[in-house]
Amino acid sequence: MAEAVDLRVVGTTPVRPDGVDKVTGRAQFGADLNMPNMLHGRILRSPHAHARIKRVDLSKALAMQGVYAAVSGADFPMLASGEVSGEAGGDLADIARNVMARDKALYHGHAVAAVAATSLEVAEQALDAIEVDYEVLPPVLDVLEAMAADATLLDEQCFTKGLSETPDKPSNIAAMVKLARGDLEAGFAAADVVVEGEYRIPMAHQGYIEPHACTATVNEEGKATVWCCTQGHFDFRTMTAHILGCKIADLKFIASEIGGGFGGKTVVYLEPVAVMLSKKAGRPVKLVMTREEVFRATGPTSGSVVRVKVGARKDGRITAAKAWLAYEAGGLAGAPVGPGVMSIFAPYDLDNFLVEGYEVLVNKPKVAAYRAPGAPQSMHAMEVALDDIARQLDMDPLDLRLRNAADEGTQAPYGPKFPPIGFKACIEAAKKHPNYLAQVPEGAGRGVAAGFWFNIGMQSSAEVRINEDGSVVVMEGNPDIGGSRASMCLMAAETLGVPYEQVKTYVGDTESTGYCMVTGGSRTTFATGMAVVRACEDIIAECKARAAATWGVDKDQVEWQDGTAVPAPGVNADVNPLSLADLAASASATGGPILGKASLNAQGAGASFSINFADLKVDKETGAVEVLSYTAIQDAGKAIHPAYVEGQMQGGAAQGIGWALNEEYIYDQDGVMENAGFLDYRMPVASDLPMIDTEIVEVPNPSHPYGVRGVGETPIVAPLGVAANAVRDAIGIRINDLPMSPPRILAALDAA
């Protein structure tokens, strides 16, 4: 821990190294690469939400002038089940079937075939020439109906995982997850108040502004190069290799700049198809999704039904909590019900609880990670229940949470004892915050809720190179989705003792740097940052050795101070200190170029907690909700670049507000999404929001050299409960379901 040391640059907010290219239009995103001799690809998508694919005939498309390749499910190997780990994880066989349907189309928009042609227009015409025979099946769209014993099955081979005995009959329930502790019955018996409710939230999309895009080129030796927007090009390479049955060494992945992801770009959609088309065509192939395709065919997050029952004593202490979760997986397994189960009670120190979660197949797009995947849905229910308890006990909602807050040493519901965490510090900060001390404006309501995310570490690599003039190159492998290059530069500059401007960070492709797991799980600044710090320490050790050799002293007689090798105190060497630039200039005489490297599997990602509160006003004529003020308080461990930490908190708050108030997948009875565009899928715009006030709490994570905890995901969790509780406060009616869009609010007002 560098905590005791005065930090020079960590904690400052310099301009990011990739910034100028992004404000001038120079930065190259996924769709910005065009290659010589390139073809344009398009994907044919199922017009049915549920259908058996009887026959796909590509011959008429292939016969067309200007069409160079066409593929369908039959062109891809059938994969046996096999897990990919981590936030981007899931079953490879399911990911493969999502990339290209085989025997069945499982949602409206599921990819069924693809073509590559000389122009987009020709490619579109070729799609029309592909013949597909479907046997249309009834779509299964409601998560509870899908769980019924007599429900139409999406997958006859789906036997629920996670039960003590494998069931003898298939169902739409892909998995069950359960956590329990203590004596639930005794806990509820000891309660003075018990609240319960059922809460429903439809699917919502990550809503990144950049549609998925990639360009692939395969040469005559079978070597493929793929340029794409991704949160993790190494993991995209792994998935693509498995899906195509080719060698990892035959695939080079280059991450473009990425126009948002929020978890949605941790899994492949286009890349294996583009490689397959390019291989068949012998020419580069570019695939770019339309916005409509993004909505219909890429992962939203799970729609959910959550039931929760919580009991508490008069003093606010929770005596028992019980929850039941059903999460939509979409057409193929992969719902974040595990994290939903693990997170619902995570902020609280509970003696007695039971939570069961079910992952359910429905004929909707296969879900993908979305910022704290699974937590917002379940924690919304718990935070609403706590609000109801606070009302019944006439207790301040912050005091209620403080009374039950997890702290260092608390055994988390999901197992381990918490190391130092900042939940209580966040609650205390909220209690003192001027926005909380201020009166709720006339006619408005205030809501409070907590947020949480586990955060992850896992594998990362970094190399640090010293140029001939002493300038520093950091090379790592995590796509920069929100300023991580700046954080890497700050940590490297701090560790090396050089100015920020002396360091530049680059995101290498899969052949120019070592493996880094996806930018996800709020892991990059923590895990890759740790690798960068270790690589810089490697540089320092090397520099000290070279200075020692230069001066003819022992290595341990050299110290590193402010980017300079100096003799240790008491070492009577009559020498001039050697700066990084001096050492670089003399490198040819001291052993050649100066390099440092590190690779690690980072452990101890500290959990990040938050408290958010807001004042909202409801227009009783229109049902519209106005956000008057919003305050986000979160433990960052240590904010390396505080402006980008604030940005995560503000952006997550805005996404959560959108999810709570307006965003939802709306389906017709045939399973066709009715609002597959930004006009009707209503994300917040600038005029929908006020300034979002932030306060960064810093309870250092002892597992990171500068105390970092991931900060990216926690921010989206609390806003759902905040909005629900503020609307309850404003209109005196509890609305259990999200989004609280104008029609739903008006219906609630009319019913009251």
Added chain:
Amino acid sequence: MSKVHVQTTINGDQVEFLCVPQQTMLEALRDVLGKLGTKEGCGTGDCGACTIMLDGRLVCSCLMLAAEAEGQELTTIEGIAGPDGLHVLQRKFLEHAALQCGICTPGFIVAAKALLDRNPNPDEGAIRYWLAGNLCRCTGYDKIVRAVQDAAKELAYQA
């Protein structure tokens, strides 16, 4: 189908190009003219990532036909920085960390410049409503609004 010959001015340069009649200005910029700074987020005029200036008016280039550029003056993100370097707005976006992923940034900067050209001293509400046609999913708009406010202040000071 015969192509349309278009003569126009983009960022002060005389430009000639051929397009098919149904081609959008966004497609012409990106696919014909190589001006890739203008981004496509939706293709339906809902996100503002493709915002350009057309004779002083703010337009979504995905909703404009390329042939309509005939005889007009267009400004794209590539035309915002001058010979002296970054425009104040570009500098302020960087200083305020007003971008995270950066895909919406070209559209926001073009739109914000159009606002300040018209109204050098907009209040927060004016900024928020002017920029309501541009979607940003990363920032929650807070730092974007502050960057525009700060740019307005600096431009007023220079004037």
